[in-house]
Amino acid sequence: MKYQNKEGWIFVAPLLCWLAFSICVPLYIAIELSFFDIKIIGTEGKFVGFKNYIKTLNSSKFPKALTNSIYWVLANAITQTFFAFLIALTLNKHFKGVKIATNWIILSFIIPTVVIVVIWKLMLSSSSGIINSLLVQFHIIDKPIGFFSSSTSAFVSLVLINSWRWSPFLALIILSGLKSINQEIYDASKIDGASFYAEFFQITLPQLKGVLFVLGLVGTLLSFNVFDIIWLITKGGPSSATTTLPLLIYETAFTKFRISQAAALSVITSFILLTFSIVFIKIMGKDND
Amino acid sequence: MIKDKGKLFLGGSLSVIFIIFFFPFFWIISSAFKSPQEIIQKDSTIVPRSFTFEHFEKILFSSDFLIYLKNSLIVSFFSMFIAVILSIFAAYGLHKLKFYGNKLVERSLLVTYAFPGVILLIPMYLMLGKMGLLNSYFALILINVTFSTPFAVWMLKAFFKTIPYDIEEAAMIDGASKITILFKIIFPLALPGIASVSIFCFIISWTEYMFASIMISGDDLKTLPVGLASIVGQYQIDWGFLLAGATLASLPVIILFIFVGKYFVSGLTDGAVKQ
């Protein structure tokens, strides 16, 4: 194939211009902000060089939020992968109603985050919630649980809610990958007497490499940056147990009124994510398009 | 024997999936029709014992819900159109024209998700403020297109890959220009894929909250998620009102999905991603 540089760039140019305006310019402004000591937006501040960065790296909040973020990403990855595969493998079979189920499984993804928050806050409430009500009725517990009352339970509940939202979407993408696998490979392995697990790990997973690459990369980034759900349900509590880096940034900017410090924190966070992306691409991207 | 065990697993996993992913909706919608007392009572009910339209009446007729709906529809449709057009061009460019830096552009697009939304929030507010573009549909469209295009480009590129090269080659031999090929050949063949990308962009815009709440200050331009959050009182929560609002806020996408859902799903699942 001939290399057609000029035309390629022309096609890509409009989008790149748009993103240059909406991402690069704000990014530049944010980086600039991080070198001053501006507290409230719009006020003056003096140039302080790397002071904000040093302060952030030395503070106790940053490592805690970073650890929370890492746990958050891992917990979500495991939970969502489990549910996504469960759904995808199920929907890959033939049964009555599979088309309808496949069409509507995505319901939890297409509704606004606010609605998700309302749904789960009410369902998990210990005074009026259906979950506690059922658990007590069936004598699984004798008093209602506070799903957001302790550090662990709040974290776990949020992971489950976020996974509830994203798993169907991931499932559909995996399903698309599953459908593109040549059935003959499975037929051949069945003749050889392969078990379900062998099939899954030796055929299915390797065949899904391309899909899993993108989901791994983009999924991790999107997961890391989840803000709305956590903020609207626990605001990062109780006792900062669910304060991930995006929340810490927002808090620093708007409740601590320290814009420049928040900007420095954002730059550090982006740097971490960029590093992760580059490493991930280098390691996993070898045989992918 | 194995077949029965297989059927058992299937039935089991279907039930689990159904309960986890569909029951919450049933509960919320049915609760929106309950009387206020029944909604907050201690022993929650699954099957409603009371029935009232009052919450829906209040939302539709005594609040600005319909205005929020209109705004969300306008913003989401325009964001979708612009995002899809930009993505089609970009995806085609990246896919068919193997130019130097192709891989770099493609990967850096995906990596735009590495920047937390928060980092863009204030600079963009200041930028748009100085340009007088705050409190406008454009501000929201700007954001929505930015957040949806990187993934959309990836999805489209995968679709374009499924189109047999012979067709294109034939057209090129006939002397067709790249643009003609794109619109007359690629576009029709990739329609399911384009449909699914459109729906994806629509949904991203529909559900966006953080930027919409900061960029818009006038009531007449509020989108649904922001409007829903504001009609929840600070010191009182009218749960029926909230549930009716949640139900209605989901309705438009659900209706949209009834019509085009199968394109989205088939676009995603009919072997669109070839290895």
Next chain:
Amino acid sequence: MKKYLSILLVALAMPFTVTPVNAATEVTFWHMEGVPHRVDRIQSLIDEFNSANPDVVVTQEVQNWGEIYAKAPASVASGTAPEILVGIPDFTPILAEMGAAQPVDDFISELDSKYGFYSKALDQYTYNGHTWAVPLWNMAISVWYRKSVLEAAGVQPPTTWSELEAAAKALTKDGMYGIGLPGNKQLYTDQTIYSFMVNSGASEIYNSDGSLRFDNEGTVKAYDAYKNLYQYSAPDAANWTWGEAEACFASNGCAMILQFTVISTYDSQAEGDAEDLGVIQIPYADGMADSAGTVSYVNSAMIMTDDAAKMDASKRFISFLMEPGNYGRFINMEPGLFLPITEAGSKDDTFWNDPVAVKYKSQIETMLDNSTRGSLFGFTNGNTFTSISAISAQNLLSQTLQLAIIDGQNAASAVAEGQSIMTEAIE
């Protein structure tokens, strides 16, 4: 042809070139009361004002509570700030320091002489030698209960903390929680714990030089009492805002709660039996003589413009709202929640004639009485500093509380740690 064309063009251009002699002054009014019937009530008052004052056009724009801390300074920075912004006490100092909120000393004297502000209301907005906003309404926390529920358990309405604990214990049975106390890192919890602090002599958190005296014996007593009571609260109270506490009370899940009001939810989502609804002042620490008051939270109107015409128009609108005859209707946008902050206002017929106010008259009278003895942390004895904004916005009082009730620390060490968190936050 050319002649007619040019006449046409000139005629079309006229509206754009002739500047009206008396262009209406536009005033944008930002507030956070987004509940539809409140928006409607405000709109009808705005319409009345606009027709009576054709040279001013007031428009309201509703903001969400969650975003206002971010949005208000951002709007000032980008030059798109509203003329009037409803202020909350802990946020005004920031805007005052930015130079965004205008001092309104003369305006206050004028209104004061006409309507008589409650002095405690003015306290929340007066510091650094000026008053920075016009108080509009008050909210104060009281203890709410059902008389029948207490009677059935053989419990008297408590007056001291030991009585309160005994009552909570006796009332916790059959799935009911004796007292619904919040444990969230949120403003409601800040306010509730402060209502305890007020009643153990710990209402003052600052020294006169701006350093903190949060860590003191009274505070420790308050946090200790709260910690002991918290065991009788609902399991999900760590997630509560005002609305969840009210829902608990309305559904009879909680026997007692501390709240600004439960009237509207009690009326519409519960029995609505005015005879049975009891309200009392906050109990006080054993050894004190009487209840020292409660926490009160005064909302105000800040004038954010220094343009003379706009300032004047804004003042006229605010005066209009404060006038008896309008004032009652204004704060009754949510009857039984907002309380008057002027003498004249508290006698306004339009306040007391609202059906809800008529039905719950005795309760509202008690609420009003309690509110006159209400104060807010950071705004006591003139010791107000800008740093209170950070302390309040970050909910450090409840963050400290969570150290005790969630992390399990004892009150003394939690409060000590709280003080160091606060000190770090304000430097």
